[in-house]
Amino acid sequence: MQASNENYFERLSKINVSQHIEHKGDFAYLSWPFAVAQLRLADPQATWETKRFDGLPYCKTETGYFVEVAVSVHGITLSQIHPVLDSRNRPILSPTSFDINTSLARCLVKAIALHGLGLY
Numbered sequence: 001m002q003a004s005n006e007n008y009f010e011r012l013s014k015i016n017v018s019q020h021i022e023h024k025g026d027f028a029y030l031s032w033p034f035a036v037a038q039l040r041l042a043d044p045q046a047t048w049e050t051k052r053f054d055g056l057p058y059c060k061t062e063t064g065y066f067v068e069v070a071v072s073v074h075g076i077t078l079s080q081i082h083p084v085l086d087s088r089n090r091p092i093l094s095p096t097s098f099d100i101n102t103s104l105a106r107c108l109v110k111a112i113a114l115h116g117l118g119l120y
Contacts, residue, residue, distance in 0.1 A: 008074050012042055012116030025087055030118045032105045039073065039112050046073045048111065050104055058084065058100050064091035067103045071111040078114040082107035 020034040039046045051068035053059040059066045070079035084095045084103040092099050113119060 008042055009116040012038070013119045015117060017118050027089065029106065030109050030113075032109050035109045035112045035117055038117050039071070039115070042117075043073045046071065048072070048108055051079065057104065058095070064093065065095050065100070065103075067100065067107050069104060069107040069111045071108070071115060073115045076115070078111060080107050080111035080114060082110060 015038055017030055017034070017038075020031045022029045022031055048069055048071045050057045051070060057067060059068070065084040066081055067084065068079055068081045070077050082103055084092050084099050086092050086099075095103075109118065
C-alpha cells in the first residue's frame with residue numbers, strides 16, 4: 001500500500017509510456033496490457049469493471065453505441081465512457097462483438113489515464 005503522503009496520480013503520471021504506444025493509421029494508442037500492468041504495479045488491489053446497460057456491456061443510442069469502464073485505484077473510482085468507433089474513429093452503427101471488445105479495451109486505458117498513467 002502507498003505511504004499516506006505519496007500521491008499515486010503524480011507517480012503514475014510520471015511514467016514514460018512512449019515505448020508502449022501502438023500506431024494504427026493516423027492514431028496512436030497506449031497498449032492496454034502495459035497500462036494494466038503499470039496500474040497493478042502501482043496498486044495490486046486496483047480493479048476495473050465494465051458497466052452494464054440492461055445486462056449488456058454497451059449502450060445503444062440514436063447517435064451510436066457506447067461502453068463504460070470504471071477503474072478503482074487506492075479506493076478512488078473513476079469511470080470513462082467511450083464510443084464504439086471504427087479504425088478512422090467514426091461511430092459504428094452496427095458493431096460486432098470484436099468492435100465492442102476493442103472499444104472496451106480503449107475505454108479501460110482511458111479510465112486508467114484518469115488516474116494518471118499515459119499523461120506523461
